[in-house]
Amino acid sequence: MVEVTIPMNYRLGRQKLRNTKKQLDMPMQKNNPKKEMRKANKEKDSTGMSIFAVRVKSERKPYNKKKVQHIEGGSAQLILSGTSIVEKSDCNKTVVLPCYVTNLIQNNENVMFVTWTSQGVIIFSYHGGTKKVNTHPSFSSARLLSPPELIKGVASLVLNRKQATVGNYSCKVTESNREGKIRMQLIAVSGSWFLLVERAVIVSLVCLLVILCAAQLTVIGLKYEIESQRKVCIIVALVIFAVVAGVGAALFIQDGYTVQNQAGLGLIVIPAVILVPLQYIMFGIVFDSLLQATLALIGLKLLGFIIAVVGFALCVAACPPLHGSVLIAGSAIMAIASLLSLAYVFIMGSRMKDHPRPGKAVEEPLNDAKGVMLE
Numbered sequence: 458m459v460e461v462t463i464p465m466n467y468r469l470g471r472q473k474l475r476n477t478k479k480q481l482d483m484p485m486q487k488n489n490p491k492k493e494m495r496k497a498n499k500e501k502d503s504t505g506m507s508i509f510a511v512r513v514k515s516e517r518k519p520y521n522k523k524k525v526q527h528i529e530g531g532s533a534q535l536i537l538s539g540t541s542i543v544e545k546s547d548c549n550k551t552v553v554l555p556c557y558v559t560n561l562i563q564n565n566e567n568v569m570f571v572t573w574t575s576q577g578v579i580i581f582s583y584h585g586g587t588k589k590v591n592t593h594p595s596f597s598s599a600r601l602l603s604p605p606e607l608i609k610g611v612a613s614l615v616l617n618r619k620q621a622t623v624g625n626y627s628c629k630v631t632e633s634n635r636e637g638k639i640r641m642q643l644i645a646v647s648g649s650w651f652l653l654v655e656r657a658v659i660v661s662l663v664c665l666l667v668i669l670c671a672a673q674l675t676v677i678g679l680k681y682e683i684e685s686q687r688k689v690c691i692i693v694a695l696v697i698f699a700v701v702a703g704v705g706a707a708l709f710i711q712d713g714y715t716v717q718n719q720a721g722l723g724l725i726v727i728p729a730v731i732l733v734p735l736q737y738i739m740f741g742i743v744f745d746s747l748l749q750a751t752l753a754l755i756g757l758k759l760l761g762f763i764i765a766v767v768g769f770a771l772c773v774a775a776c777p778p779l780h781g782s783v784l785i786a787g788s789a790i791m792a793i794a795s796l797l798s799l800a801y802v803f804i805m806g807s808r809m810k811d812h813p814r815p816g817k818a819v820e821e822p823l824n825d826a827k828g829v830m831l832e
Contacts, residue, residue: 535637546648548776556628558610761790
C-alpha cells in the first residue's frame with residue numbers, strides 16, 4: 458500500500474478556493490439569512506471579519522429622514538375638544554354643540570370637511586373646498602356657529618331648540634388626510650323662568666295687596682256706615698281680583714318658560730289696576746273731600762302699578778328675565794301704598810270718631826231745621 462502525502466500548502470489553497478467560490482455565489486442564493494450568517498461567521502477571511510457582515514454592511518441603504526417625517530405627519534390624528542354633556546332648557550332658543558380642533562396645521566378651509574351625526578345619521582356636512590352645505594330635513598336649522606372661524610378650529614354646530622332632539626351627537630373634522638372625532642350627549646333640563654326666590658316674593662306681594670285691601674275695607678265698615686250697594690261693589694271687585702290673582706299665581710309658579718307662565722304673570726300684574734279706583738272709593742267713604750295725603754297715596758299706588766306693568770313687559774319676552782327687579786319693585790310700591798292707606802284710615806278714623814266729619818256736622822242741623830219747618 459502506497460501512502461500519498463498531500464502538502465499542507467496544497468490543502469490551504471483548496472480551502473481558500475472554496476471560500477472564494479462561496480463568496481461569489483452567496484448574493485445569488487435565496488437561503489435563510491440567519492443560516493447564512495451562522496455559516497459565514499464560521500468562515501472568516503484572513504482579517505478575521507465575517508464575509509456576510511461585510512456584504513450586509515455594504516448593501517445597507519441610507520436613512521431617508523424627510524420621507525419618514527412626512528408619513529408620520531400624514532397619519533397623525535386631529536385633536537378635538539368639547540363638552541361631553543350639553544344641556545338645553547325651555548329658556549334656550551338655540552342649542553350650541555361645541556366642537557373645537559386644537560392642532561390644525563394647514564389652516565386652510567379648502568382642505569377641511571366637517572360632518573355632524575346624530576344617532577348614526579348624518580344631519581349636517583360642510584365641504585370647505587366647494588362651500589357646499591348638506592342638512593338633514595329633520596335638522597334644517599343646523600348651521601356652523603362661525604364659518605369664518607373654521608380655519609381656527611371652530612366647528613361647533615347650532616340647532617333650533619325644537620329640532621335639537623335629546624340623544625348622542627358626534628363631530629368629525631377632516632383636514633387633508635388627517636381627521637378627528639368627538640362625541641357628546643344632549644340632555645333636557647327643567648329650568649324656571651324666574652328664580653324660586655323671585656317667584657315667592659311676587660306671589661307674596663300679591664297676597665299682601667289682597668290682605669291689606671280687605672283689612673282697609675273692614676276698618677272702614679266698622680267705623681263708618683256704608684251704603685249696601687257700594688259695599689257690595691267693593692267686596693265683589695276685591696273678590697274678583699283675589700280669584701284672578703290666585704289663578705295667575707298657580708300658573709306662574711310652575712317650572713319652565715311657557716305660555717302658561719307668561720299668562721299667569723299677566724293675571725297677577727294687570728288686574729291689580731282695580732285696586733287704584735277701589736282706594737279712591739274707600740277714601741271717599743271716610744272723607745267728604747280728598748285731602749292731599751289721600752291723593753298722594755292714590756298716586757303712589759298708581760305709580761307702583763305702572764312700574765309693575767313696565768317690568769312685566771320687559772320680563773315677558775326674556776328668559777331668564779333681566780328686569781325681574783322692576784316688576785318686584787312696582788308690586789312692592791303698591792303694597793307700601795296700601796299699608797300706608799290702611800294706617801291713615803285707621804288713625805284718621807279714630808280721631809273722627811269723636812269729632813264728626815265737617816260735611817256730616819253741617820248736614821245734621823239742616824235736616825233738623827227742615828223737620829221743624831215741616832211740622
